[in-house]
Amino acid sequence: MIRLLEYQAKRLFKEAGVQTPEGDVARTSADAARIAAELGGPVAVKAQVPVGTRGKAGGILFADDPEEARKAARKLLGSRIRGETVRKVLVEEKLDIAEEWYVSITLDRAERRPVLLVSREGGVDIEEVPDEKIARRHLDPILGLRPFEARKAILKAGIPKEYLRDVEEVITSMYEVFEGYDAHLVEINPLVLTKGGEMVAADAVVNLDEDAANIRHPEFAEETGDFPLVELDGDIGIIANGAGLTMATVDLVKDLGGEPANFLDVGGGAYPTLIRRAILTVAELGVKVILLNIFGGITRCDEVAEGIVQALDDVDVPLVVRLVGTNEEEGHRVLREHGIDVYTELKDAVERAVELAGD
Amino acid sequence: MLDSDTRVLVQGITGRHGSFHTKLMLEYGTEIVAGVTPGRGGQEVHGVPVYDTVEEAVEEADAEASVIFVPAPHAPDAVMEAIEAKLDPIVVITEHIPAHDTMRFVELARREGIRIIGPNTPGIIVPPERVKLGIMPHQVFIEGEVAVASRSGTLTYEIVQAMTEAGLGQSLCMGLGGDQIVGTTFIDFLEYVQEDDRTEAVVLIGEIGGNAEELAAEYIAETDFPKPVVAYIAGRHAPPGKRMGHAGAIIERGRGTAESKIKAFRKAGVDVAEKPWEVPELLREYL
Numbered sequence: 220m221i222r223l224l225e226y227q228a229k230r231l232f233k234e235a236g237v238q239t240p241e242g243d244v245a246r247t248s249a250d251a252a253r254i255a256a257e258l259g260g261p262v263a264v265k266a267q268v269p270v271g272t273r274g275k276a277g278g279i280l281f282a283d284d285p286e287e288a289r290k291a292a293r294k295l296l297g298s299r300i301r302g303e304t305v306r307k308v309l310v311e312e313k314l315d316i317a318e319e320w321y322v323s324i325t326l327d328r329a330e331r332r333p334v335l336l337v338s339r340e341g342g343v344d345i346e347e348v349p350d351e352k353i354a355r356r357h358l359d360p361i362l363g364l365r366p367f368e369a370r371k372a373i374l375k376a377g378i379p380k381e382y383l384r385d386v387e388e389v390i391t392s393m394y395e396v397f398e399g400y401d402a403h404l405v406e407i408n409p410l411v412l413t414k415g416g417e418m419v420a421a422d423a424v425v426n427l428d429e430d431a432a433n434i435r436h437p438e439f440a441e442e443t444g445d446f447p448l449v450e451l452d453g454d455i456g457i458i459a460n461g462a463g464l465t466m467a468t469v470d471l472v473k474d475l476g477g478e479p480a481n482f483l484d485v486g487g488g489a490y491p492t493l494i495r496r497a498i499l500t501v502a503e504l505g506v507k508v509i510l511l512n513i514f515g516g517i518t519r520c521d522e523v524a525e526g527i528v529q530a531l532d533d534v535d536v537p538l539v540v541r542l543v544g545t546n547e548e549e550g551h552r553v554l555r556e557h558g559i560d561v562y563t564e565l566k567d568a569v570e571r572a573v574e575l576a577g578d
Numbered sequence: 579m580l581d582s583d584t585r586v587l588v589q590g591i592t593g594r595h596g597s598f599h600t601k602l603m604l605e606y607g608t609e610i611v612a613g614v615t616p617g618r619g620g621q622e623v624h625g626v627p628v629y630d631t632v633e634e635a636v637e638e639a640d641a642e643a644s645v646i647f648v649p650a651p652h653a654p655d656a657v658m659e660a661i662e663a664k665l666d667p668i669v670v671i672t673e674h675i676p677a678h679d680t681m682r683f684v685e686l687a688r689r690e691g692i693r694i695i696g697p698n699t700p701g702i703i704v705p706p707e708r709v710k711l712g713i714m715p716h717q718v719f720i721e722g723e724v725a726v727a728s729r730s731g732t733l734t735y736e737i738v739q740a741m742t743e744a745g746l747g748q749s750l751c752m753g754l755g756g757d758q759i760v761g762t763t764f765i766d767f768l769e770y771v772q773e774d775d776r777t778e779a780v781v782l783i784g785e786i787g788g789n790a791e792e793l794a795a796e797y798i799a800e801t802d803f804p805k806p807v808v809a810y811i812a813g814r815h816a817p818p819g820k821r822m823g824h825a826g827a828i829i830e831r832g833r834g835t836a837e838s839k840i841k842a843f844r845k846a847g848v849d850v851a852e853k854p855w856e857v858p859e860l861l862r863e864y865l
Binding site: 326361401428430431434459460461463464467473479482513514516517 | 673729
């Protein structure tokens with residue numbers, strides 16, 4: 220999943236016809252002051268980090284003039300919010316708020332359909348809003364959003380009838396973004412009704428599908444490499460294939476008294492070069508031992524063994540290899556030829572890795 | 579759902595994975611009657627005739643079910659072609675299919691009354707019938723009375739192997755798929771095996787993320803499910819908020835945690851194994 224920054228999300232909404240606050244992105248405090256001067260009134264200075272509940276974490280500051288905006292930006296830029304370094308701030312006109320609503324469209328895994336959520340109680344964490352105050356409506360993924368469905372949800376949420384058509388328009392525009400960019404989530408919270416009667420997306424969240432980005436939206440595809448590495452605090456490096464088996468391996472190491480150093484899922488059909496690179500990557504974490512747990516299916520044990528052999532000369536950390544499944548015999552033969560012990564029972568391999576880390 | 583006579587089509591049969599696993603499926607005993615790769619009609623793969631379209635494969639070879647190895651950018655089209663030809667079930671091995679595409683073809687299949695298994699699944703295997711539509715290493719499976727469903731391929735192999743070593747065979751094993759949106763859920767699976775005469779006990783293999791396990795637990799409790807169920811959940815020691823490999827495995831704000839899933843299962847009377855090799859021990863109590 221790719222979480223866009225607020226200003227990127229707002230750009231997509233604006234293109235689709237949703238009104239967003241006047242403002243611009245700044246990378247320096249001088250830029251922030253300049254933008255505030257151009258806007259000519261009180262502004263909000265908002266840290267651009269891909270995390271939720273940023274306001275609570277001090278990521279949103281208000282300023283009455285350009286000098287205050289400069290100070291706010293200086294405070295935010297370079298700081299860390301929920302583990303993310305702030306590299307840009309969004310400087311926007313401060314809205315004159317009459318009401319704050321909530322609107323989102325997201326994937327409902329259980330129903331296997333998009334779901335539209337509307338609430339009159341916006342501006343807060345949606346999980347804090349009681350269930351009965353959120354109108355829900357599942358959408359047909361083939362027919363798409365039909366405007367009457369939006370209207371029914373808006374009325375059920377208790378939003379005043381005089382704004383029915385305006386909010387309907389916001390929702391149909393949001394659905395355009397949801398479908399057009401293959402989003403997992405599009406959210407406007409709050410959707411602000413200003414005292415002047417305008418409807419403005421004060422904050423915006425768009426989470427994209429990385430598989431779709433790779434195929435259809437290359438402008439959003441992230442350079443993630445071939446495998447996601449999650450670092451943990453321990454000293455036993457863990458490489459496995461498949462997210463479930465990798466998690467199970469992490470669980471077992473911990474249960475049997477070891478401390479996992481990482482989570483690395485090499486995925487399906489791992490090629491020799493990928494296995495080699497995975498081993499080198501984990502070795503660089505400074506681990507005491509690497510536990511490689513591969514159960515071949517679409518992945519072939521002979522290819523995995525080949526990758527292990529290719530990595531041997533470049534790592535001085537002991538490897539504990541558990542290798543079973545498709546082409547197992549050939550894989551074992553290759554490893555034995557190179558003097559590598561290979562386990563077939565997972566329990567034995569985990570115990571051995573924990574033992575080696577303890578030495 | 580599948581038996582030894584089911585006539586199977588492999589879409590994407592000339593690709594690296596399609597070709598290799600066609601060979602393994604044939605070795606296991608699956609009756610693969612045709613393959614499809616657009617533009618490669620007239621060729622043969624391991625003795626199986628290849629056609630340009632699914633329609634031709636159905637007309638010429640009388641294919642009934644499909645297993646799909648087509649790469650992600652073209653996989654949704656392949657699934658829709660199989661739906662149009664009324665193939666059932668359609669097993670989608672392909673990973674990295676955009677979720678919006680999956681939602682559309684799952685909805686289309688639902689309207690036609692066709693079962694989609696996957697995407698991103700190791701497939702389905704029915705050991706008593708020697709039929710496999712998928713990529714699982716079939717040597718670890720033996721015929722028996724336990725039905726297994728899982729969100730994770732390799733973890734399934736791990737647990738099935740432990741069962742097999744303990745002499746507990748399988749009546750059916752289905753990979754539901756690791757994606758956010760999949761065609762067949764734990765509940766669909768439970769509904770099916772409830773009626774399956776060969777199945778005496780059920781194993782559900784889950785992981786953190788989503789609420790599919792919690793919903794399955796509610797279903798088991800509400801329907802007073804008539805067969806014993808054993809579960810295993812991966813990710814008990816996953817750090818909160820960290821991404822664990824795919825979109826289906828994110829801990830989000832306290833929901834979808836291993837803890838909440840284990841609790842839901844225990845509340846529904848399901849035995850939960852802490853380690854993969856404990857699954858056969860727990861099954862022993864019922865078989």
